[in-house]
Amino acid sequence: MRKIYLVLLLAVSVSGMAQNKQVLYNFASVPQSLLVNPGTDVSYKYYFGVPLLSGISANIGSSSFSAYDLFANNGVDFNTKLRNAVNKATRNDKVSVNEQIELFSGGFKVGGRESKAYISFGVYQEADFFMYVPKDLALLALDGNQNYIGKSFDLSELSVKAEVLSVFHIGYHKKVSDKLVLGGRAKLYSSGLNATSTKNSGYIYTGNSSTTMYNQIISSNLELKSSGIAEYLEDDYNGSIASDIAHKTFFGGNYGLGFDVGVTYYPKKNIQITASIIDVGFIRHTKEVENLTYKGYYQYQGVNPNFTNPDKPKNVFDEFEAAIPRDTLYGKYTTWRPAKFNSSIQYSFGEARSDESCNCKPHGETEYLNGVGLQLFAMTTPRTPLAALTAFYRRSLLDNLQVKATYTIDSYSSKNIGFGLSTTLGKFNLYAMVDNILEYKDITKANSATFQFGLNFIFKENSEYN
């Protein structure tokens, strides 16, 4: 039983999470797949996304509790639900939200007719929230310390990141040979809001004592770095937070640089290997920076009289504030984007028959109807890197209808089935992808849910011959 528990714990802690776009990855009929691998084997004469609608994706994940656990309209008291959710959680459980909206995007082929080099570019806005469940602090808030004499409440569990940013990017990919596609993308990040509190430590302890009633210690090493937030916390702030964040997201002055690289390689015609590294980059926070720290050690012994020297009253508040001062620093700081690694291997089979209505591939290339393979995803986080493994099957149905099904093992679920499709009606391309389909019988019970959706106009390379 103990072993099972350990395995479960490992499965929870070594895990995939938000931002794994396993259905979109290598889905070459959707130009947005270039955002997860700039070396995707995508070809077009030119394309542009429908502004604001070309790429919308959102992911919500909570590895321990679901919306149903907390908000089910089933007559159970909310406080009981909250308590159950906290009791169920472990310190490695996490809550994450990721949202991305493409404002605009486009791409075109460069060079002459024989060239196989492409530019793609765009701007997207992204919001990320990532938090480990601070179980100890939740218990302290729910119950207090009365029933936990002798326990240390661990402050290192406090680990949270939030960011709103916009990303301006331009990418280039080239089919170097029949076997090899290389691509890269340069990114300019503009952060509208950042809050990072990931390197905390310390504890809150209440134990028995032989002198005073209790032995009470707060040892605190807490730090919250933030940029672009201070203004909203001021008492006399009366603007609109949403529009101010939007404004700062583009013109806030906290900029960063990053890059993506990717490759697609065909060792044989029907075997394809791909890999990409995304968001290797940093943001330098220099404007509206505020770093709050609470660092120190305080042993609270009570409001104790001093009969031998009564003229020196002590003040517990002052003592505490001197021991664990709240310091505000205005130092610049750098945050690293969560880097993501993707790779895949695919075996294709079933040659497509020649079809007059779709002459999409240049002569001499074989198109396969089916592909099966594996994908691996990994991402950096404040604690251990996360990984997810995906098996997939893709197929071309009808003319110009591509579908892909995925089965992913990650921390939120060991049976995450995803499905996506891309269809082209004339020049109009529409794609939609969801995962955790099994949970759709009651979405509120899902521990994570992702969707991607978008509309593009794609002009194929050979469309002038149609």
Place this chain on the structure above:
Amino acid sequence: MKLYYNNMFFRLIIVALLFCSCASDLDFNLTKDLKLEPVFVANLTYFDIKANTFIDNGREHDVVFDVQDFDVFRDSFFRDNLKKVQFDFEINNTISRGYIVSLVFLDANNQVTYSTEIDVPAYSNTPNIVKHTDVFENQTLDSLKKSVKLEISITMSSGAPLTKDSPGSLKLRSGATVYFEIK
């Protein structure tokens, strides 16, 4: 052409299905029912005075006294969410004299918000622990919340005189149990 529209229809249906799912009835208004009722314990006050503290230049003096700031109620969150407070005192006297320990809470205008007196009998070679509990709710709690100072005085009862070599001490330790109700 007909086939084309059929296909398009078929595709739109698939897309629509992708966004179809069942969902249990959720009620986000439940958060309004949020009521946290944590109970915290903390040290209140502590002293340990030797018998010879009551001797000054060879003469006995019967009263010792001190005032400390007691401004925990300065914090409005603390003030507003308190439901009940309990003070538990434990006094261990090993001096051969009796005492009256008096705790007086004062507000900003030096008006008494709460006072309590604990009688401590003289030590006669048997363990001598006095326990005392005060509970504050409603009006007594509202009054206590105005406190900014804690005055502690110890008055020695009459008895056999002490010398600077008299053994024993008067120890007090106390804790507060604080019941919150946070809505």
